[in-house]
Structures are given as C-alpha cells and as structure tokens.
Amino acid sequence: MHDASHGSQNQLLVVYTGASQHLGRAPLALSDGGPDVVDHWTVEDGGRLLFLLVRHEASPSPAAFIDAASSCYQQGDAREQQSWLRAVAFLPDPARFLPLVVDACRTNILPLFESVACENPYPARHFPERNFNQMVLKALFTGVALARILGLPERANPELARMASDYADERRAAGRSIPVDIALAMADRARTRTDT
C-alpha cells in the first residue's frame, strides 16, 4: 500500500500488476451483498481500485494522478485493464478518463468489452450519445445481453432505436435470427409510439 501511495510510477505499476498474485481472483463477496455493480468483481479488482484511490490521495497534482492512473490502464494486461475499467466509475472526477474508456470499447477481447459495457455505471453516466449507441450495438453484435448494460432505459434515444431497427432489418434480410432482447435498444421508439 505504501508503494501505491508514495512509490515511483514504476513501483505503482508493480503493485498494480501484483494484485493478481497477492490478492487472487476469488469473487469479491461483500458480507452484506454489496451493491449490484460489484457482483462480478474479484478480490484483485477491489484491491486495484483501492490502490488507485490511495494513489489519488497522495498525488501532488491532478495531472500526476491522471498520468499514474492512465499508465495502470495502458500498461496492463487484459486482466489488469478489466480491473481498471470496472473501477474507473469510482475514481474521483471519472469523466476525465472518458477517452480511455471509449477506446476500450473498440477492443476485440470480449471480456474487456464486457467490463465496460456490463454491470458498469460509467457508460450511462459519461458516454456521449454516439459512443453509448455504438457500445449498445456492439453488445448486440457480440451476443452480450442488453439487460447487463446499466442505465440503458434512461439513455434510450431515437438514434439508437433507428440503429437497432436497421440492424434487425439487416439480420432479417440475411435470413438470420434477431436477438430477443433487441427491444431494449428500441425502448425510445416504443415510448414515442405510445406518446403519439
């Protein structure tokens, strides 16, 4: 913990990486059940969030913290990046990390995409509409259940409904099945229809 707060950036990275060997990947079972968001967390995920918060407290300037936190993400392997993406919503002033989180959605590594898109409050809170919609569409494409996207009903919008409906047309034209939960992405359209 001391290295996480006062060590050089390299020492922080070693501590951050070492969480998997020192803390392990057992589920983070909070005694009172804890908030839903951490249901899928492991002990190493929790430890890594703690390291980052400790580092924030000890950072001489916001820029120093951004730098340290960003390198934990950029230099991490897939597991470390997964921990980081699960935690980013709980860092102070999380909006400043938006470019990294949006970029993470471009990954081909499905578990990494899931750690942004699923059981994570960050996208609904901070993503601009365009990025949010892209993420929902990618979830449809990759077979990730839309029910796992937090805040989707609140963020539903006409453009997303149009994209989802175009996607359904494309699937139909190709003679392929349409995901049963695609309606969740069209909530806005349904709402508009009942309104008028």
Added chain:
Amino acid sequence: MKIIDPHVHMTSRTTDDYEAMASAGIVAVVEPAFWLGQPRTQAGSFVDYFNSLIGWERFRAAQFGIWHFCTIGLNPKEANNPRLATEVIEMLPRFLAKDGVVAVGEIGFDDQTDAEQDCFARQVELARTFNLPVLVHTPHRDKKQGTIRSLALVRLLGFPEERVLIDHNNEETLPIVLDSGCWAGHTIYPNTKMDEHRMAVLVQKYGSDRIIVNSAADWGISDPLKVPKTIAVMRAQGIAEETIARIVWDNPAAFFAQSGRFDVSALEKRPDMDRRQKFETNSVLRGEPAQAHR
C-alpha cells in the same frame, strides 16, 4: 493424448491452425517473444508486440479452447542493435511481472557477438530477479559452439541449470545439453532443424528425461501440428505411451511450472468452457457463440 506445444509463434498463425491444433489434442501453447522477420526500429514496437502476446493472442487462443502462455525477452538477432537493446531490456521488468509470462526468452546467441552475450547475461539476471526460468534459442549457424557457449554462460552466472531450457537441439548438441542440468528442446521443422523420425531415434537412444519437443511454427515454412505428428511417428516406432506423454506433457509442464504461473491442474478444463459458464451464470445465453469481430 494431451499435448503442450512449448514453443510456437501463434501471432503468425491463422485461426485454422488453432482449430486443427485443438482437435489434434493441443491443450496449451507457450509463445516465446521473438523477432518478426523484419527488424524493429524502435522500442515502442516491442511494447505493442509484448502487449499483444499477453492480451489479444491469449484471448484468441482461448476462443479455440487453447491455453496461451508466453515468454518475454529480447531475441538475440535484435540484441545487435545497441540503442534498441538497452531500451527494450530496461522496459522488460514490467512485462516479466505479468501473469501468463512463464519464462524469460527466447534469448541466446545468433551470430554469437559480444552484444548478444551481454543481452543474454543481463536477461538471465532479470530471470533471477523475477524468479522465472529461461528459454534459450541456439543458433542455426555454428550450433554446437553456440550451445557450448550458452551452457558456459549459464554456469558462469551461477543460474540454476534445472531452470534453463536449451532449444532447437540436434544429434550433435543433445548429449552436451543432457550432460548439464538443463532441459533440451527439439524443434520439428518440415525441412531444417530436426524431423519426426530423427526425433524418434533420439528418444530411443536417450529416453525421455528433460527432453521436450516443439513445432516452433512461425511465419516461415513450419507446421503447428509437428508435435502431434511426432507422437504418431514415435508410436509407430514402438516407443511407450508413458515415454511419449512425458515428452509432450509432463516435461514441458514441469519446466514451466517452475515459474509459479503455470498451474497444470488448471489445464484440465479448456478455457472456452470457462467462458460458457460465465455466460450461463451472468446473462441470457444467446443461440450463437460469442465470437471476436474485426
């Protein structure tokens, strides 16, 4: 028979290869960091390459039910670019700390220059610091001399020989390596290095102690099914099943388990089974399997 291919450059291979390897019984692969055929001109290229070994390639392998591990190091060819070599060796520690990195390698000699020897020695010291075993590449040219020099350097540095795997052996070098405490790897290639029949003869002569076989398949003429093909030839030559199993499973597992990051019992189930379970507990499982999309 369960198989580990302990030296294969999957980054250069296609998904067809992964599919064929999985159905031939390959459960786990170790991908050593090596050169890419074309010399890199900046250290940043190594960062991206190492990251792809511990990230994307591991995921890609898992999609085909294959566990992917890697070794990280500066290869001997590129050790001859002094500016680049220093920069790369300085950034190795943060990669050597990562899960799934099961050795330092492949390091060793190519042209057998002083620069190569210097990088070899510095990386053996890193292996000591990170408590990792070492994978040593032996040169194509002047192989016997390169093997002798490699063993001498390991001994000079006082690095434990049972934590060193000397790779790409042939009839000339195998007895030399077996005389030391190091492990002996054999690369079965279509035209060069070693073939299945010569390998079977070596096993008949020397047994299976510390003997390992790999395909070292990469972007050149090579074959990622050479380990299963060697098994077939060894069987046809009447070599006992236990002997074969030691060579293609127990030995590589025991060598890399010395890293503390290669848990043989975890290899019992295929990695994609994990993913399916995760889907079942977490979410609605759709009719189609999850796939990577470009």
